[in-house]
Amino acid sequence: MSDAKVIEPKVIGPRSGAAFLLGAGEILTVTDPQGCQVADLLAFAAHDVREVISNGRTFDYEETISLTTGNRLWSNRSRVLLEIVEDTVGRHDFLLTPCSEATFRHFYPDKPVHRGCFGNLAAALSPYGIEEDAIPTAFNLFMNVPVEQDTGRISVIPPTSVAGDLIRLRAAEDCVIGLTACSAYASNGGSFKPIHYAIQPAPAPV
């Protein structure tokens, strides 16, 4: 890799979000620069944004709710949009929807309301023609949501990620990506931190 260009990461500030194109074969690296932060990720097929990652399809085809290196993220049309090619954490969530004004009112009635990852994703994705109602359950990077086997009860506890931990996902085709630095108290142990990301070009055809 000595001839690889150094890719300067982009910064998603605390409690904000971004959207961008990820071309087929490109690899998205999402880094938790300080540790213990969550990033909600969405992927839509760029050629038709009605196609979007689906937790239900992904759980079905991957036969697990715990996704890590080698697992793929499937769309509502039963096609692969992203593949996880590296993961230094191994603990992510695909059960819960992005925090929003409504979830702030519900879970944190004594704290100021924030538009949350949902509002940040909606704002960032709007230029791509994606409406609020089309935002499904996100793949929540580094989010730590244990499920009790006997009762089904879930809890949201601080991520196990430490500074510099990362996950890498390769696009199976051209995607519109939505990505946040999470705004909720519980998901990151009450500390709002940035998220870094970088895009590595697809290898040149042989």
Added chain:
Amino acid sequence: MSDAKVIEPKVIGPRSGAAFLLGAGEILTVTDPQGCQVADLLAFAAHDVREVISNGRTFDYEETISLTTGNRLWSNRSRVLLEIVEDTVGRHDFLLTPCSEATFRHFYPDKPVHRGCFGNLAAALSPYGIEEDAIPTAFNLFMNVPVEQDTGRISVIPPTSVAGDLIRLRAAEDCVIGLTACSAYASNGGSFKPIHYAIQPAPAPV
């Protein structure tokens, strides 16, 4: 209840589906008449079908993935659409998407392809202006999908429901309901059976 009208149940034949309106306050009873059958259920807000039940919002607000009497089904707009008011089984799934042509090809490559619950829901919901891509993860009544706590692995095993078992859901507002008698082999132990449903009117205002 001696003056209550006997409500004749409607029958959803094996491997088929239906869609209908459920008014605010009405109670939908879904019965497994022979036992060990699954029914995929969807609910959309009748006034704007872009609002639909969301497993992620429901897991978040109910703080469990195991839903039974007293739990509510929340929409992508953080509002309650249905409440479970009775449940003789206590074992349902909200993790997996409806079986479809693609899932038949994936999981049963040696068996004939069927349009599955997805195709049945899409056909039944089409007159209500609901497109295929708007079909999210369904609430799969009687479906038995254990999750291993340590690994996150899931499996689809036969339902625990016996003949006559039922679940009752009250509409918090006018809904479009989609409902199937499941078409997949694994979800019902390889036996395709009908599903019955009935709608009980809302109580008269006092």
